[in-house]
Each structure stands twice: as C-alpha cells, then as structure tokens.
Amino acid sequence: MNRRTRRLAGAVTGAVAGGAAVAAAAVVAFGGSSSAASAAHLSVTAGYIPRPLLTDEAAAYVTVTNSGGTAAELTSASSPLATYVTLHTSTGTTMRQVTALTVPPHGRLSLGLGADHLMLERLTHKPAVGETVPLTLHFAHAAPATVTVTVPVRPTTYQPGG
Secondary structure, X not given: OOHHHHOOOEEOOOEEEOOEEEOOEEOOOOOOOOXXXXXXXXXXXXXXXXXXXXXXXXEEEEEEEEOOOOXXXXXXXXXXXXXXXXXXXXXXXXXXXXXXXXXXXXXXXXXXXXXXXXXXXXXXXXXXXXXXXXXXXXXXXXXXXXXXXXXXXXXXXXXXXX
C-alpha cells in the first residue's frame, strides 16, 4: 500500500440538526488498489439513543453510508456516556455481540431497533430526553479511521421517520 491509500481523506465532527447527525467523515480504506475511486467514503446520519429504561445500559442507532468502492468495517465505538460500547446484531429475539459490522461499498449499514445496534454499557448517568451524546465510531483498515457524531436522546417510544 502506498502512503496515499492509508491516509484519512478528511473528517468532520458531526452535529445534530433536527435529530439527524450531519456531515460525518470521508475515510480512505486500505484496499487492493491505490485508486481514490476504490476508497470508502463514509457519512453518518439519523443517529439517536432512545432514553434507556435501565440506568446502566442503552442502545444507540445510526446509519453509516459508504459512497466509495471499498467496504468499511465498523470495529468498535466509544462514548463518554458509557464505560463500554459494544457492537450487536439481533435476529428475532436473539441478540449477540459481534466484533465488526460491515458497511458495503456503495451501500449502507443501518443500525436500528431489532437489528444491528450499539450497546452502551455501564452508563455514567441515565440521559434525559433532549440531551445530546457524542459517539465515536472506529473503522478498520484506515489510519486513523474515526467518525465522531453527536446524537440526541429521544423518548423510548420514538420511531424514526414517524
């Protein structure tokens, strides 16, 4: 890999406007080609955390869109709200922790209720509706490959787009 392939193409800290995280980041991923056309270009939108029912854990949801030609792997996340943030997938009523979630080339990874999601564990406090929470998403195969967005805490009954 040449140096150009491994560098971060650009990153912008996201903000919240009307409940959606705005302007996330562009990331150049390691790939078999040094062509900029094959790079992963990521943006993060539609982030939110339903106000948790419990005082020690919460779920977080975002949509990661990849307009580039190389897949990107979400390998971890962090937040000052939680001691640990883990990646999970759900099938039916079964939830299991995973080590990575893939954002396909020219596709999206939608983290949502009853599907793939982030679990914030050992919360520093129970967030209130309307509070905003920073989330940092870490991706493999890029250096550095992080995207920080700020997401709102919504009522437990919140349904996106509804």
